Amino acid sequence: MTKSELIEKVAERFPEYKKRDVERAVNVIFDSMKQALINDHRIEIRGLGTFKVKERDARNGRNPKSGEGVEIPDRKIPFFKAGRALKLKINVD
Amino acid sequence: MSNTQSTQQTVTKAQIVDDVYRELNKDKEQTLVTRKASAKLVDQVFELIKDEIHHLKDELDSDPAGAEERPERRLKISGFGNFIIRYKRSRPGRNPQNGEKIDISSRYVLTFKPSQVLKKAINHPDGPEASKVSESLS
Numbered sequence: 001m002t003k004s005e006l007i008e009k010v011a012e013r014f015p016e017y018k019k020r021d022v023e024r025a026v027n028v029i030f031d032s033m034k035q036a037l038i039n040d041h042r043i044e045i046r047g048l049g050t051f052k053v054k055e056r057d058a059r060n061g062r063n064p065k066s067g068e069g070v071e072i073p074d075r076k077i078p079f080f081k082a083g084r085a086l087k088l089k090i091n092v093d
Numbered sequence: 094m095s096n097t098q099s100t101q102q103t104v105t106k107a108q109i110v111d112d113v114y115r116e117l118n119k120d121k122e123q124t125l126v127t128r129k130a131s132a133k134l135v136d137q138v139f140e141l142i143k144d145e146i147h148h149l150k151d152e153l154d155s156d157p158a159g160a161e162e163r164p165e166r167r168l169k170i171s172g173f174g175n176f177i178i179r180y181k182r183s184r185p186g187r188n189p190q191n192g193e194k195i196d197i198s199s200r201y202v203l204t205f206k207p208s209q210v211l212k213k214a215i216n217h218p219d220g221p222e223a224s225k226v227s228e229s230l231s
Binding site: 024029034039046078 | 101102103104105106108109112113116117125126131134135137138139141142143145146147149150168169170171172173174176178200201202203204205207211212214215216218223225
């Protein structure tokens with residue numbers, strides 16, 4: 001499923017809204033989450049899981065193709081951890 | 094980069110509902126969508142995401158390619174990332190505490206692969222990737 005398919009499904013559940021408004025709402029949800037991560041905040045969605053940003057120190061890496069040494073600067077990486085309920089849901093039927 | 098675990102704020106659905114509410118009612122003289130309705134909308138979006146993850150797992154389950162092909166299914170949110178569901182075969186493992194041998198059962202795992210846009214936005218908050226689809230978020 002893609003975001004546009006998700007928007008379609010949401011629109012089906014809310015026939016009282018214009019498709020355009022549903023699309024805006026879905027986009028804002030992900031923008032809001034993106035903004036939270038930019039602000040270094042943790043996101044907790046009950047029943048789904050948590051997102052957080054971890055920091056990685058700079059290190060010396062290597063271009064795997066050429067073998068050339070490259071410096072990899074310190075950076076932030078977003079992580080998601082599935083919630084317990086969801087993990088159980090996908091493993092028990 | 095002095096952010097520590099203890100000072101880290103947590104964003105919940107309430108904040109997201111707030112952003113959706115403001116977006117849907119911007120430039121409008123009267124409230125078009127109530128806060129309660131915005132909350133319902135946000136809830137349904139997350140419900141649909143969970144349903145889809147469950148559905149993708151069922152699809153994987155009945156995939157004739159089986160574990161050999163390392164099949165996976167993705168829920169793709171452009172500009173944000175992919176949720177990936179994978180099947181893991183059972184494998185021998187050890188309890189790291191006492192070294193005891195245990196069998197790790199086969200399972201499904203859900204991972205998230207952030208999009209380039211999201212990674213860039215987080216590392217360059219002033220760059221173009223950090224901008225919003227809608228302009229109403231402050």
